[in-house]
Structure formats: C-alpha cells, structure tokens
Amino acid sequence: MEHLQQRRTPMNIDGKAWRTIWLEQDGRSVGVIDQTQLPHRFTTCTLSSCEQAAEAISTMVVRGAPLIGVTGAYGLMLALQADPGDASLAAAFAQLNATRPTAINLRWALERVRARVAPLPPEQRAQAAQDEAAVIANEDVAMCEAIGDHGLGLFQQLAAARPAERQGQPFNVLTHCNAGWLATVDWGTALAPIYKAHRAGLNMHVWVDETRPRNQGASLTAFELGREGVPHTVIVDNAGGHLMQHGQVDAVIVGTDRTTSRGDVCNKIGTYLKALAAHDNGVPFYVALPASTIDWTVADGVAEIPIEARSAAEVTHIQGRLSDGNGAGGSAPGAAIVSVQLTPDGSPGFNPAFDVTPARLVTALITERGVCAASEAGLKGLYGTI
Numbered sequence: 001m002e003h004l005q006q007r008r009t010p011m012n013i014d015g016k017a018w019r020t021i022w023l024e025q026d027g028r029s030v031g032v033i034d035q036t037q038l039p040h041r042f043t044t045c046t047l048s049s050c051e052q053a054a055e056a057i058s059t060m061v062v063r064g065a066p067l068i069g070v071t072g073a074y075g076l077m078l079a080l081q082a083d084p085g086d087a088s089l090a091a092a093f094a095q096l097n098a099t100r101p102t103a104i105n106l107r108w109a110l111e112r113v114r115a116r117v118a119p120l121p122p123e124q125r126a127q128a129a130q131d132e133a134a135v136i137a138n139e140d141v142a143m144c145e146a147i148g149d150h151g152l153g154l155f156q157q158l159a160a161a162r163p164a165e166r167q168g169q170p171f172n173v174l175t176h177c178n179a180g181w182l183a184t185v186d187w188g189t190a191l192a193p194i195y196k197a198h199r200a201g202l203n204m205h206v207w208v209d210e211t212r213p214r215n216q217g218a219s220l221t222a223f224e225l226g227r228e229g230v231p232h233t234v235i236v237d238n239a240g241g242h243l244m245q246h247g248q249v250d251a252v253i254v255g256t257d258r259t260t261s262r263g264d265v266c267n268k269i270g271t272y273l274k275a276l277a278a279h280d281n282g283v284p285f286y287v288a289l290p291a292s293t294i295d296w297t298v299a300d301g302v303a304e305i306p307i308e309a310r311s312a313a314e315v316t317h318i319q320g321r322l323s324d325g326n327g328a329g330g331s332a333p334g335a336a337i338v339s340v341q342l343t344p345d346g347s348p349g350f351n352p353a354f355d356v357t358p359a360r361l362v363t364a365l366i367t368e369r370g371v372c373a374a375s376e377a378g379l380k381g382l383y384g385t386i
C-alpha cells in the first residue's frame with residue numbers, strides 16, 4: 001500500500017510508517033488521517049468526491065499548507081473521475097481554491113494539475129490528474145526531507161557555538177502551530193530539522209506553543225514529537241517571550257503558508273509576536289519552507305496576502321477529551337471528545353487565522369535548496385531570477 005512506507009520516516013504510528021494522504025486500494029478514492037480527532041483518536045477518512053475533498057480542507061480534517069495542496073490536487077482527480085469536461089474542471093478548481101485562502105500551496109497545486117490535464121482529451125484527464133497529484137506528493141516528501149538535512153546542519157552549528165557551560169544542556173527550540181508531518185505529506189517543514197537532529201543524537205528539547213485557537217501545537221505537534229520520542233514541553237502561547245528573556249530558547253523555528261518574493265512569511269496567528277520577542281532577545285528566528293510555499297507574485301506580505309478569518313466559535317469554544325473530573329488532569333483513553341464554551345453568552349469573537357512576519361525579523365529561511373537570507377537576493381540566490 002502506498003501509504004505504508006518501507007523506510008523509517010517520522011510518521012510512525014504503532015510501528016507502521018504513514019503518510020498523511022494516499023490513494024486507496026480501489027485506485028480511485030483518497031485516504032487521509034482525520035486530524036480533527038488527534039491526539040485523542042487516530043482515525044482515517046476516505047474522500048470519494050471533489051465535494052468531500054473540499055469539505056476535508058475547509059473543516060481541517062486535513063490542514064497545513066503542503067498537505068492542503070496535495071489534497072486539492074487529488075480533489076481535482078476526484079472531480080475529473082465524475083466528469084472530465086472543461087466545465088467540471090473549472091468548477092472543481094474554483095470550489096477547491098476557495099476552501100482556504102491564505103496558503104499558496106493550494107492554488108499552486110491546483111494550477112499544476114490543471115496545466116497538466118487541460119490540454120488532454122477528457123478521457124485521459126482523471127488518470128493524468130492522479131499521476132500529477134502523486135508526483136506533487138512525492139516531491140513534497142523529498143523537499144521536506146531536504147529541509148530537514150539543511151536544518152540539521154544549522155542546529156548542529158548553533159549548538160556547538162553555545163558557551164562551554166551550556167554545552168551539556170539540551171538544545172532548546174521553540175515552535176508554533178504544527179509544521180510537522182501532519183502538515184505535509186511526510187517529515188514536515190519546521191519539524192523535519194528537529195527529527196533529523198534528534199536522530200543524529202543532538203540533545204534536543206522542544207517548547208511547543210499550544211497555538212490557540214485550534215491548538216495545533218498542543219494537539220498535533222505534541223502528538224508527533226511524543227510518537228518520535230523527542231523531549232518536548234507544551235506551553236501557553238504567552239510563555240515564549242518569558243522563556244526567551246531567561247535564556248531558555250536557543251532558536252525558534254516555524255513553517256509558513258505563504259512566503260513573499262522579498263522574504264516576508266505568513267504563518268499561523270501568533271507567529272509575528274514570537275518573531276518580535278525573538279528579535280528583542282537576540283534569539284535566531286528560522287522559517288522552514290519548500291518552494292511550493294513561495295508566492296513570487298507578492299512582495300509585501302502585510303499588504304498583499306489574504307488572511308483567512310475562521311469561525312468565531314473556534315475562539316469562544318475549545319475542544320478536548322473529557323477529563324475524569326478529579327482535578328489531577330487524568331482522563332480515560334476512550335473518554336468522549338467534547339467542545340466547551342469559554343466565553344460569556346453573547347460576547348463576540350474574531351478569529352484571524354494567520355499573521356505576517358516581516359522579513360527583517362527572520363534570521364534565515366531553510367529551504368530544500370539550502371539556507372538563505374529572508375530577502376529577494378537570498379531567494380534569488382537559491383531559486384534563480386524571479
């Protein structure tokens with residue numbers, strides 16, 4: 001089965017190595033891990049239509065910039081299986097592209113599949129879309145693994161450069177949201193260097209921002225790191241600045257949903273505040289990304305990137321596993337996953353899902369082609385003329 005890998009990758013669940021998305025054995029439908037149930041339940045879903053793929057992206061059954069791109073690509077395949085005509089292709093493209101507006105990977109993957117299938121006779125389109133989606137997925141794995149290798153080198157240098165009295169201590173990295181294998185097809189972006197460093201024997205410890213409102217850090221990043229055996233501690237989003245002031249963060253590393261031609265990065269809401277705190281405390285702030293996350297048509301991220309506003313219910317309510325009520329923080333493994341209201345009846349909420357960190361606050365970008373300055377010159381140096 002395509003999703004069961006032969007080599008050992010970070011996506012190890014109960015001894016099996018997984019990808020986040022795969023073609024099912026029927027050769028037509030698509031399997032995904034249901035991320036709305038993690039960390040409490042590991043379940044999968046089958047997507048059999050374009051509508052189901054769009055719904056899975058909107059409701060964040062699948063999420064993370066690279067993964068929603070691959071899901072969109074397979075969504076076009078599903079649409080073309082049902083109707084391979086031009087009108088169907090256009091409607092499916094529009095439907096999938098509208099699901100989440102900020103991550104550029106979605107539009108990038110949809111455009112790539114459309115460019116591959118549009119010149120073909122209708123009867124060849126569904127298979128061609130499937131082939132292209134598989135190529136995009138495999139490329140994503142390779143890019144993320146390469147990001148891991150480049151980030152590993154950087155972490156090793158930073159760890160070695162610490163003062164003698166800090167050498168025996170863990171190398172402390174802070175991350176925000178989830179930019180691990182669950183956000184990609186495999187490996188992750190920001191977490192790939194962490195996995196590589198941990199496996200290489202670097203004494204790593206990760207501060208995991210909970211990442212309100214949806215808590216991708218507390219639920220998904222902590223789940224990933226725990227499964228891989230990486231020492232980590234979940235913190236509230238407001239703790240990072242305090243930890244940096246007290247020398248407890250050696251580096252910050254995050255992912256990005258859209259990187260502009262001049263190196264501004266748009267990532268999960270709250271990333272900008274971490275970058276400000278890092279800058280104020282002289283802590284290096286790294287952003288890890290594959291080429292599919294770069295939007296060469298946009299320079300000024302604050303002015304030009306559309307920021308998704310999600311439901312206020314994600315702010316006013318919170319989801320978790322029912323605790324046993326004894327105050328000790330325990331809960332039975334099979335206990336119900338419930339949503340509880342945090343706010344008074346009638347208090348409105350506002351939920352911008354992303355923010356932009358200007359390039360001047362980014363120490364460097366870690367890409368599949370190497371490490372570069374967060375600037376037009378830096379990106380041009382790796383990717384050629386813009």
Ligand code: MRU
Nearest residue numbers: 063064065179183189255256268
């Ligand atoms: O809203 P999400 O969970 O899709 O947001 C994900 C992030 O912000 C990640 O940091 C980003 O996609 C970079 S991922 C590899």
